[in-house]
Amino acid sequence: MRVLIDYRAALRERTGVGEYTHELVRALAAAGRMGTSTPIDVTIFSSSSKDRLTDSADLGGVHRVDRRIPVRLLNLAWHRLQWPPAEALAGSGFDVVHSLHPLLMPSRRAAQVVTIHDLNFLLHPERTRAEIRRDYPGLARAHALRADRVIVVSRFTASEVERLLQVPSDRISICSPGRPEWQPRRAQPTGGYVLFFGTLEPRKNVGTLLDAYERLVSRRPDVPELRLAGKATDQSAEWLARIARPPLNRVVRHVGYVAPDQRYELYVGARMLVQPSYEEGFGLPVLEAMTAGVPVVGANAGAIPEVGGDALQLVAPTDADAMARAIERFLDEQALVEACVARGLARSKDYTWDRTAAATYAAYARAIEHRANAKSVA
Numbered sequence: 001m002r003v004l005i006d007y008r009a010a011l012r013e014r015t016g017v018g019e020y021t022h023e024l025v026r027a028l029a030a031a032g033r034m035g036t037s038t039p040i041d042v043t044i045f046s047s048s049s050k051d052r053l054t055d056s057a058d059l060g061g062v063h064r065v066d067r068r069i070p071v072r073l074l075n076l077a078w079h080r081l082q083w084p085p086a087e088a089l090a091g092s093g094f095d096v097v098h099s100l101h102p103l104l105m106p107s108r109r110a111a112q113v114v115t116i117h118d119l120n121f122l123l124h125p126e127r128t129r130a131e132i133r134r135d136y137p138g139l140a141r142a143h144a145l146r147a148d149r150v151i152v153v154s155r156f157t158a159s160e161v162e163r164l165l166q167v168p169s170d171r172i173s174i175c176s177p178g179r180p181e182w183q184p185r186r187a188q189p190t191g192g193y194v195l196f197f198g199t200l201e202p203r204k205n206v207g208t209l210l211d212a213y214e215r216l217v218s219r220r221p222d223v224p225e226l227r228l229a230g231k232a233t234d235q236s237a238e239w240l241a242r243i244a245r246p247p248l249n250r251v252v253r254h255v256g257y258v259a260p261d262q263r264y265e266l267y268v269g270a271r272m273l274v275q276p277s278y279e280e281g282f283g284l285p286v287l288e289a290m291t292a293g294v295p296v297v298g299a300n301a302g303a304i305p306e307v308g309g310d311a312l313q314l315v316a317p318t319d320a321d322a323m324a325r326a327i328e329r330f331l332d333e334q335a336l337v338e339a340c341v342a343r344g345l346a347r348s349k350d351y352t353w354d355r356t357a358a359a360t361y362a363a364y365a366r367a368i369e370h371r372a373n374a375k376s377v378a
Contacts, residue, residue: 007044027357111367118281149367154303173363178353184293195270200236211320290344311344
C-alpha cells in the first residue's frame with residue numbers, strides 16, 4: 001500500500017496536530033519495516049517557501065517530497081479548486097492520500113482520507129484564526145462527504161462528525177493517538193508548579209483558569225506557580241497582559257512553546273496539569289500527563305472525560321470556583337493524588353501508537369475499497 005501523508009502540520013513547531021502527524025508517520029513506517037501482513041510504503045509531503053523538510057532520525061524508511069510552494073497559495077488552490085493533484089506535485093502515484101486536517105488533498109486516482117480532530121471551528125468560528133476561520137467552516141462538510149474515509153481521534157469527535165457533517169458512521173474510523181514513550185516519574189515533586197499545556201488560543205479557556213488562580217491567591221499565600229506552556233497567539237494578548245499585573249504577576253508565568261524533547265521534564269516538575277478547554281477533540285496533554293504520573297484537573301467537556309475517565313477531577317469549564325477547589329484538593333489531599341495517578345497510569349496503557357497505526361492501516365484499506373466501489377458504480 002503506497003500512502004502519501006501531508007506532513008506540513010509537523011514541519012515547524014509541533015503542537016497537538018503536528019505531534020499526532022509525526023508520531024503517526026513514525027508508527028506506520030515502523031509497521032512497514034516489520035515486514036508483517038500489513039506492508040505499507042509511506043511518503044510524507046511538505047510545501048513551504050521557507051521551511052524545509054529535514055531528515056529525522058526517527059523517520060527512517062519514510063520517503064520525502066519537499067516543494068517550495070507557499071503554504072497559503074497551495075492551500076487556496078487545494079481547498080477551493082481541488083488542484084493540483086497530489087500525484088503531480090509528488091511525481092508518483094499512490095493508493096491513498098491522507099490530509100491531517102478536515103480539507104482534502106486532491107488526487108487523480110488515490111483514495112482520499114481526511115483526519116478531523118475536532119469541529120470547534122464549526123460551532124465557534126470566533127475562537128479560530130487565519131485560514132481555519134476562512135476555509136474550514138464553509139468547506140469541511142463538502143470535503144468530508146467527498147472523502148473515501150474520515151478518521152477521527154475520539155468517540156466524541158466521531159459523534160460530532162456524524163451529527164454536524166452528516167457523514168455516515170460506517171465511513172468514520174476512530175484512530176486515537178498513542179501515549180509517549182515515557183517512564184512514570186518515581187515520586188511527586190515536593191515543590192513544583194501547576195501546569196497548563198496548549199496553544200494560547202480562545203478555545204483553551206485560559207481566562208477561566210486565571211479567574212480560578214485569582215481566587216486561590218486571595219486565600220492561599222502558599223499557592224504554587226502556574227506555568228502556561230504553549231505558543232502565544234494574537235488572541236492571547238489580554239491573558240498575557242493580565243498575568244503581568246497584580247495579583248497574578250507573582251504566581252503566573254508564560255514559558256512559551258515547549259519542544260517535544262523538553263516536554264517530559266516539564267511534566268515531571270508539575271504538581272498537576274489543569275486542562276480547562278471548552279472543547280478538545282482528544283486532549284493530548286491529558287494523556288501525556290497520565291503517562292508521566294501527573295494528576296489532572298480537566299474540563300467535563302469535549303473528549304477530555306472520554307480520555308481521562310475516573311483518573312481526572314472533572315469540572316465545568318466555565319466554573320472558576322469549582323476549578324479552584326479542584327486544584328486545592330490536589331494540593332491538600334495526597335490520597336486523592338495517589339489514586340488519580342494510579343488510575344491515570346493504568347488508563348494510559350490503553351493508548352499505543354502501534355494500535356493507532358493498525359487502526360489507520362485498516363482505515364486506508366476501507367478507503368481504497370470505497371474508492372474502487374465508487375468507480376465501478378460510475
